[in-house]
Amino acid sequence: MIRRREFITLLGGTLVTQAAMAQSTPKRVLLGYLSGTFETEAKPFIGIFLEGLRRQGYIEGREFDIVYRFAEGQYEQLRTLAQQLVDLNPDVIITPTGDVAALAIRAVTQQIPIVSPTLTDPVRSGLIASFNRPGGNVTRISTLVEQLPQKQLELAVEALPGKASFGVLVNLGAGEPAIEQQRQIEAASATLKVSAIPVAVRAPEHLDAAFRTLAEVRAEAVIVLQDGMLVTQRRRIVALASKARLPDIHSVRDAVIAGGLLCYGINLRESFLRSAALVAKILKGDSAANLPVEFPTKLDLVVNTKTAKTLGIEIPPTLLARADEVIE
Numbered sequence: 001m002i003r004r005r006e007f008i009t010l011l012g013g014t015l016v017t018q019a020a021m022a023q024s025t026p027k028r029v030l031l032g033y034l035s036g037t038f039e040t041e042a043k044p045f046i047g048i049f050l051e052g053l054r055r056q057g058y059i060e061g062r063e064f065d066i067v068y069r070f071a072e073g074q075y076e077q078l079r080t081l082a083q084q085l086v087d088l089n090p091d092v093i094i095t096p097t098g099d100v101a102a103l104a105i106r107a108v109t110q111q112i113p114i115v116s117p118t119l120t121d122p123v124r125s126g127l128i129a130s131f132n133r134p135g136g137n138v139t140r141i142s143t144l145v146e147q148l149p150q151k152q153l154e155l156a157v158e159a160l161p162g163k164a165s166f167g168v169l170v171n172l173g174a175g176e177p178a179i180e181q182q183r184q185i186e187a188a189s190a191t192l193k194v195s196a197i198p199v200a201v202r203a204p205e206h207l208d209a210a211f212r213t214l215a216e217v218r219a220e221a222v223i224v225l226q227d228g229m230l231v232t233q234r235r236r237i238v239a240l241a242s243k244a245r246l247p248d249i250h251s252v253r254d255a256v257i258a259g260g261l262l263c264y265g266i267n268l269r270e271s272f273l274r275s276a277a278l279v280a281k282i283l284k285g286d287s288a289a290n291l292p293v294e295f296p297t298k299l300d301l302v303v304n305t306k307t308a309k310t311l312g313i314e315i316p317p318t319l320l321a322r323a324d325e326v327i328e
Helices: 004-024 039-055 075-087 098-106 148-159 176-192 204-216 228-232 234-243 253-257 268-283 305-311 317-322
Strands: 029-035 064-070 092-094 114-119 138-142 165-171 195-201 221-224 248-250 262-266 299-304 325-327
Touching: 029 039, 029 075, 029 098, 039 064, 039 228, 039 268, 064 075, 075 092, 075 098, 092 268, 098 114, 098 138, 098 176, 114 268, 138 268, 148 165, 148 176, 148 221, 148 248, 148 262, 148 317, 165 176, 165 204, 165 228, 176 195, 195 204, 204 234, 221 234, 228 234, 234 248, 234 253, 248 253, 253 262, 253 299, 253 325, 262 268, 299 305, 299 317, 305 325
Parallel strands: 029 064, 029 092, 092 114, 114 138, 165 195, 165 221, 221 248, 248 262, 299 325
Antiparallel strands: 262 299
């Protein structure tokens, strides 16, 4: 029979043990994820990001929880959604929607670290002080590649000899980075002695009208500039280009896998995996202010010869020989 004093001692010991166990069990961190597109379109990239965290030893539901907000192409909603995430006080917020989303988050918090796999021109936009020492609460994997629009146009001219009128799909909702890409490709068109006709969109629902405009201006091909919304809408853009029988040139391999003709640009899978590594560093105590911006280590040149055959196009052998991947 347990005496009263012994019972109290045992009870006290149990409570102390439970308290010690509670203190020794690490609290799961909370991540926020802000995307400018629809959930269904963001899922493949979210999957890559979560895979990257698993490689770093972070398993969802064990080491961390994650909450999502999707603007569904309505970029004007980004700040409201950013505030919703900030109100939850996450440890880190991840956004793949370029400078515009990072600026929306930065407008409502200067403390919570922000990591993006797809920022383009953060120094000019004021998100960071410098590439080596960002200095604030933003760090990322850069998609900034010098002269990428020019190179896209050069490859388009090489792949499509005899064509002189190139439509340029540009998302003005992305702000100054999109405008700068447009300037670069217009300057390159003068050097290459071809016509570059910008066709602006600001949301996914503008894409159908954009392709009607491309038909009206008699564009012979379309170049899709580097932009988060245009990447997530790649399947729709490829379908519209196919329907219009327009050769399409993109900035990401994913668009060519979806049936686009050609791409030259960053490897998004690598960018999302590396952004997960940055998040892991922050969770382990590093400051976003001191994490240098990382740049692409590889650019993809991918050609879809199946699409070329459908369009009646013969890609020059010299271009095929330089391609990192040929989809047949």
